[in-house]
Amino acid sequence: MTEITSRRGLLFGAAAVSAGALLTGCTSNEPSDSKDEPAANDQPAADDKPGKQVTIGFAGPQADHGWLNAINDNAKKRAEKYSDVTLEITEGSNDTAQQIGQIETLINKKVDVLVVLPADGKALTQVGLKAMRAGIPVVNLDRIFNTPQAYRCWIGGDNYGMGLNAGHYIGEKLKGKSNARVIELAGLDNLELTKQRTQGFDDALKNYPNIKKVARQAAEFTVESGQAKMAQLLQAQSKFDALWNHDDDQGVGALRAIEQAGRDDFLMVGGAGALSAFQAIKQDDGVLKATVLYPPTMAASAIDLARALGQGKGIGGMAEFEIPASITLYSAVVDKTNVDQYMPTGFR
Amino acid sequence: MTQPVSPPRDSSTDKVPQAQPPAWRGLMARADVRTLSLLGVLAVLILIGGITKPDEFLDTRNLQLVLTQASVIGVVTVGMTFVIVSGGIDLSVGAIVALASVWATTVATQEYGFAGILFTAVVVGVGCGLVNGVLIAYGAMVPFIATLAMLASARGLALQITDGKTQIVTVPSVLDLGERDAYVLGIPPLVLVFAVVTVIGWLVLNRTTFGRRTVAVGGNPEAARLAGIDVRRQRLYLYLLSGLCCGIAAFLLIVLSGSGQNTNGNLYELDAIAAAIIGGTLLTGGRGTITGSVLGVLIFTTITNIFALNNLQSDVQQIAKGAIIVAAVLVQRRTASTT
Numbered sequence: 001m002t003e004i005t006s007r008r009g010l011l012f013g014a015a016a017v018s019a020g021a022l023l024t025g026c027t028s029n030e031p032s033d034s035k036d037e038p039a040a041n042d043q044p045a046a047d048d049k050p051g052k053q054v055t056i057g058f059a060g061p062q063a064d065h066g067w068l069n070a071i072n073d074n075a076k077k078r079a080e081k082y083s084d085v086t087l088e089i090t091e092g093s094n095d096t097a098q099q100i101g102q103i104e105t106l107i108n109k110k111v112d113v114l115v116v117l118p119a120d121g122k123a124l125t126q127v128g129l130k131a132m133r134a135g136i137p138v139v140n141l142d143r144i145f146n147t148p149q150a151y152r153c154w155i156g157g158d159n160y161g162m163g164l165n166a167g168h169y170i171g172e173k174l175k176g177k178s179n180a181r182v183i184e185l186a187g188l189d190n191l192e193l194t195k196q197r198t199q200g201f202d203d204a205l206k207n208y209p210n211i212k213k214v215a216r217q218a219a220e221f222t223v224e225s226g227q228a229k230m231a232q233l234l235q236a237q238s239k240f241d242a243l244w245n246h247d248d249d250q251g252v253g254a255l256r257a258i259e260q261a262g263r264d265d266f267l268m269v270g271g272a273g274a275l276s277a278f279q280a281i282k283q284d285d286g287v288l289k290a291t292v293l294y295p296p297t298m299a300a301s302a303i304d305l306a307r308a309l310g311q312g313k314g315i316g317g318m319a320e321f322e323i324p325a326s327i328t329l330y331s332a333v334v335d336k337t338n339v340d341q342y343m344p345t346g347f348r
Numbered sequence: 349m350t351q352p353v354s355p356p357r358d359s360s361t362d363k364v365p366q367a368q369p370p371a372w373r374g375l376m377a378r379a380d381v382r383t384l385s386l387l388g389v390l391a392v393l394i395l396i397g398g399i400t401k402p403d404e405f406l407d408t409r410n411l412q413l414v415l416t417q418a419s420v421i422g423v424v425t426v427g428m429t430f431v432i433v434s435g436g437i438d439l440s441v442g443a444i445v446a447l448a449s450v451w452a453t454t455v456a457t458q459e460y461g462f463a464g465i466l467f468t469a470v471v472v473g474v475g476c477g478l479v480n481g482v483l484i485a486y487g488a489m490v491p492f493i494a495t496l497a498m499l500a501s502a503r504g505l506a507l508q509i510t511d512g513k514t515q516i517v518t519v520p521s522v523l524d525l526g527e528r529d530a531y532v533l534g535i536p537p538l539v540l541v542f543a544v545v546t547v548i549g550w551l552v553l554n555r556t557t558f559g560r561r562t563v564a565v566g567g568n569p570e571a572a573r574l575a576g577i578d579v580r581r582q583r584l585y586l587y588l589l590s591g592l593c594c595g596i597a598a599f600l601l602i603v604l605s606g607s608g609q610n611t612n613g614n615l616y617e618l619d620a621i622a623a624a625i626i627g628g629t630l631l632t633g634g635r636g637t638i639t640g641s642v643l644g645v646l647i648f649t650t651i652t653n654i655f656a657l658n659n660l661q662s663d664v665q666q667i668a669k670g671a672i673i674v675a676a677v678l679v680q681r682r683t684a685s686t687t
Contacts, residue, residue, distance in 0.1 A: 062507075063512045065514075065611065066513050068512060069511060069512040189662045189663065217662075218661060218662045220614065221611075222611040222612070223605045223609045223611075223612070224601060224604075224605050224611070224612050225614075227606075229656065231416075232656035232657065235409060235410050235413055235653075235657065236401070236656060238403075238404070249514055252514055252516065252607055256526070256604075256605055256606040256607070259527070260527055261528075262528060276514070348514065
């Protein structure tokens with residue numbers, strides 16, 4: 001599994017795993033030797049070598065928190081890496097009308113490929129459709145459009161998977177402990193993604209009959225709300241064994257509340273993958289022992305996908321002639337054992 | 349809202365020109381009815397908390413927690429009460445708290461340590477208040493619009509400073525102030541600040557010329573002007589005061605959360621206005637009490653606390669909050685018309 005540690009392998013985690021499986025399948029099939037290779041082995045895969053010039057239009061929401069800021073950084077840095085990519089990046093906006101206007105401008109400029117992280121996926125579906133009809137393929141980043149007709153490829157994180165992996169991690173850590181009590185500090189409750197994370201977490205915990213989720217409060221992804229809600233949770237639950245916090249930004253506040261209450265009798269798992277969380281995990285002197293990723297590197301991958309689209313190629317590590325229609329990223333659990341590897345991807 | 353069309357002409361507006369003991373008496377009596385009804389609500393809440401979660405709710409630590417959580421918004425509400433009593437509104441309080449808290453926690457500011465952070469937070473707050481005040485008092489802008497503009501630009505500036513990143517405070521003396529070791533006789537320093545601001549606010553509003561002028565300007569600006577009050581200067585001072593409160597609140601928030609973030613103070617304007625309203629402050633100006641506003645803040649914080657202790661979710665909390673605002677205002681209108 002050395003591919004996983006390589007950069008490309010890291011970015012296309014899921015893709016690399018399936019490619020690995022495919023390759024293993026090929027090699028174990030003794031009779032077929034190099035003479036009649038599968039056609040796919042000649043497929044033009046996008047690699048680091050310069051190819052046809054591609055102009056990529058990038059439209060995202062206003063980078064008003066660390067994760068979105070990291071999304072912009074990842075996209076820019078990735079585009080700079082390629083001499084054959086020109087990135088047209090718009091001023092981020094949370095206003096639907098404004099973002100529609102920005103994307104229409106990019107369509108009129110006739111960029112080759114669009115990468116769109118909509119402020120609101122449903123509200124921007126129409127403009128995605130418009131771009132596709134104008135012959136500009138759209139890579140839909142993370143917040144999904146209403147219909148697959150509005151994008152050529154969707155790539156994004158796995159909120160359900162975050163909850164699932166957090167739940168399993170906690171479940172394994174508390175194995176053998178009878179009547180274990182777990183609490184959840186959720187994110188903004190009026191977002192669907194929060195419901196999905198909670199659903200995943202609950203589903204994972206069902207595998208561990210010794211664990212009971214005793215409390216859940218929703219913060220607002222901000223440090224301030226994280227501190228406030230965590231302080232209340234700590235007061236409400238005088239004893240519990242583990243805590244899952246949906247978001248590392250609000251986790252800064254949650255950790256502050258934990259410190260203020262002088263509690264250290266439980267294990268905490270975070271979410272998203274902020275630098276401060278990675279550092280705390282590495283130091284290993286507090287309650288925070290792990291965090292579940294929602295990797296902002298997906299923006300770099302989206303640039304790769306857009307470039308491959310523009311050059312009419314597939315992606316390395318996959319047998320197909322073209323890029324996939326949909327890629328769901330894996331929500332890896334980062335703990336002390338692998339934190340060094342992820343440290344450079346941590347966002348502030 | 350600055351028109352001379354006076355709201356229900358109650359004693360507070362009539363009081364200024366004559367300022368005679370009977371008027372004071374009436375005011376006190378009425379204020380007492382309101383305060384008593386708020387205390388009643390608070391007592392009911394404490395009863396509910398005590399019954400549903402006796403161990404967790406009726407606990408010194410919980411009392412410290414509720415008061416600490418009330419401190420930041422409480423200080424903002426004291427400033428807001430002055431502004432509303434004068435017939436104005438300050439929609440920018442949350443944004444000013446955000447701007448002051450991020451400005452005070454930049455790497456550059458943190459190099460100056462405790463004093464640097466405190467100074468910056470207060471100065472940024474006062475500075476924003478000054479801009480609000482000048483625009484409203486001397487630029488003749490409607491408070492709603494001037495402070496709405498401040499809301500937008502202060503949030504924008506806060507975002508520009510942080511670049512969306514969370515600024516973590518590393519100055520030990522600031523962080524220590526939010527820890528249990530810093531409690532004075534079991535009282536968290538944040539709560540002490542809140543208490544001091546409340547007492548000063550009460551004294552200023554009730555026992556000084558500045559306070560009486562504020563009420564007069566809110567009740568009937570034209571009459572106030574004819575009575576020789578420099579209405580414009582008074583307004584300027586009031587927005588300065590609100591800005592100052594925001595600066596102090598920003599510092600408290602930095603101590604509490606150990607960080608500065610551009611999302612800080614989210615919707616504080618609504619929380620502060622709501623607390624002032626259920627505390628009996630008239631949105632049209634001319635009437636309001638610090639006691640009422642602070643009780644309003646405590647009621648909201650206690651509700652949030654009880655809900656969290658009982659593991660009720662945020663949707664229910666929000667519905668209840670809305671219902672309580674409506675109920676409180678309806679009850680007060682009843683008591684106001686019967687007394």
